[in-house]
Amino acid sequence: MILRAGQIKIRIEYLPLASFCICAVVFGEKFLPSLLCVAIHEAGHVFALLRLGSTPPELSLGFLTIDIIDRQKEMRSGRQQAFIAAAGPGANLLTAPFFYLLGVSLKSYFFGSCAMISAALCVFNLLPIIGTDGGELIGILLMRTRQGTAALYILTVIILMPLCICAFYILIISKNNFTLLITSLVLIYSFLKMLG
Numbered sequence: 001m002i003l004r005a006g007q008i009k010i011r012i013e014y015l016p017l018a019s020f021c022i023c024a025v026v027f028g029e030k031f032l033p034s035l036l037c038v039a040i041h042e043a044g045h046v047f048a049l050l051r052l053g054s055t056p057p058e059l060s061l062g063f064l065t066i067d068i069i070d071r072q073k074e075m076r077s078g079r080q081q082a083f084i085a086a087a088g089p090g091a092n093l094l095t096a097p098f099f100y101l102l103g104v105s106l107k108s109y110f111f112g113s114c115a116m117i118s119a120a121l122c123v124f125n126l127l128p129i130i131g132t133d134g135g136e137l138i139g140i141l142l143m144r145t146r147q148g149t150a151a152l153y154i155l156t157v158i159i160l161m162p163l164c165i166c167a168f169y170i171l172i173i174s175k176n177n178f179t180l181l182i183t184s185l186v187l188i189y190s191f192l193k194m195l196g
Contacts, residue, residue, distance in 0.1 A: 008046065008057060033113035037092060037121050042066055044091025048084040052076070078140045085136040092122035124183065129156045131190025156191055160184065 042059070045068050049057050058069040073081065096118040103112030126134040130152060138155070142148025167181040 008059060029109075030113055030117070033110060033117050037095075037114060037117045038066070040091050040095050040118065041088040041121055041125065042068065044087040044089075045084060047091075048087035052080055052084070078143070082137055082140050085133045085140070088133050089122045089125045092118045092125070096122065127159060127187075128152070129159050129187055129191070131187055131193070160187055160191065163187070 046057060046059075049068070049070060054070065054072055060067045060069055070076075070084070076084075096115050099111045099118055100115035102108060103110075103115055125132050126137075128134045128138045130139075135152060135156065138152055139148070142151065164181075164184045167184045171181050
């Protein structure tokens with residue numbers, strides 16, 4: 001299914017719609033704040049692309065991931081690619097204090113949740129792991145040489161292993177907190193997608 005938001009084309013498949021429904025059930029009342037913060041994150045990337053004079057990008061909603069298809073990526077300098085990668089976490093970093101102030105002044109659970117989720121998304125996306133904006137920034141820094149790519153793969157595995165163990169530990173202790181486990185699975189999926 002293809003939707004349009006202005007000139008931006010959004011491609012949605014049935015598996016993402018199913019994962020969307022599963023996340024709505026699993027995350028419950030934190031689902032809407034999560035959705036808003038993810039939208040802000042992706043809007044940061046789209047803003048950076050449009051700021052650089054790019055043609056309107058195409059968004060592809062995959063299984064628990066959102067990919068921005070930039071057809072001009074290979075023609076961009078490392079600095080431009082870094083600007084685009086950093087724009088998503090930057091948008092979350094800028095909005096987290098705003099949501100926090102709104103949450104405190106209005107005593108709003110919704111805005112308080114948005115502040116926490118926005119800050120968490122910023123930190124999560126800056127992890128130096130393949131499939132995150134931090135991994136993209138490290139890849140640009142290492143100039144995508146063979147040794148740099150191998151180092152990024154090794155760094156990804158080194159970070160993912162303890163993260164998955166911690167996710168299972170939290171799940172066992174809390175008996176119903178799937179958040180870190182789902183996050184770890186998304187990272188593993190992104191990593192395997194890059195390998196394939």
